[in-house]
Amino acid sequence: MSTTFIGLKLGSTTTCIYKSGNGIVLKEASLIAMPTNPKIKEPKAIGNDAKKLIGKTGENLTVYSPISNGIIQYDELAVLMLKGFLKKVFPVKSFGENIKAVLCVPLGLSASEKKQFEIACFKSGIADVFIVPDIISFALGSGIDIKSETSAFIVNIGGDTTNIASVSNLSIINGYNLNIGGSIINIAIAKFIEENHGLHISAEQAERLKIEICSLFENYSASTTIVGIDKNTNLKQEISITATELYPIINHYYSKIAEMIGSVIQSSDPEIVADISRNGIYFYGGASHIVGLEKFMFDKLKFKINISDNQYSNLLGIAELIKYPQMLKKIIKNN
């Protein structure tokens, strides 16, 4: 029987898969579109195809996020979604082929939440699953030294959560989980547009605005247009939006993240603070790509700010672990 290892990231917003021998083979939205009739168990679409159906679903479909706040919210839907993704990655699964997975998860999961991930993997056809903290796999994939006594201070700003941790000797020394990420900002932008322009837009449209024009620079002169549904007339209407009017929202949420980072650093041992002074803070995750993060965080925290430009570092770290099972064993034992 042949075994194929995969690296799996099942995020609240994004799912990514690494396949040994092939590299990164999948990046899709963590979404599934189901018929509203509960008797029909066949998904209408998964991943990016399901994302396209948001707002166009009428009465017959609902688009779900099976994973939110970093944990599985809908077990059955998580299995259906993962099965669909695996089918894309293994279009013709050879007879007797065994899939084993290394899954990276956020910090602070309880034993039963980890078990839920494990069971979802088994039910999706994965024979064995090893769970590691996402932050550790990111560090390994980025070449950050976490194998020695020297600590690395790492922040992952994702879709639903922000994880903050210092890591050394392949172990999380202290880790914190904050329920703020890109999604809550999208919702706040949509609410602002409704209250100030009388226009309904979806969270996905708000995300486009955020990525297109928003930044952490107060006087950023970007602008764009957006089409929504006028609250009073129920008709489509196009309006112009500037980065300046959305700035207070962006500033509010990223300030909260900076405050939390500051208080974690304040409560850290002097050796850890000395390591941060030397090497700075490492940021990664989708929402760390907001324009202006480096200056914003430096002004607030006064440490060097490193932002990862490789969105797959965590999966590259898993690739290392697949190559070095002794290291994988140690990480599982330590965390």
Ligand SMILES: Nc1ncnc2c1ncn2[C@@H]1O[C@H](COP(=O)(O)OP(=O)(O)OP(=O)(O)O)[C@@H](O)[C@H]1O
């Ligand atoms: N250029 C950008 N500027 C600002 N935000 C961005 C940018 N690109 C992506 N994002 C945000 O990143 C978020 C997704 O990040 P990521 O894929 O790391 O999340 P996740 O790992 O699925 O979620 P979680 O870690 O919370 O489970 C989305 O909310 C998205 O809006």
Ligand SMILES: [Mg+2]
């Ligand atoms: Mg994540």
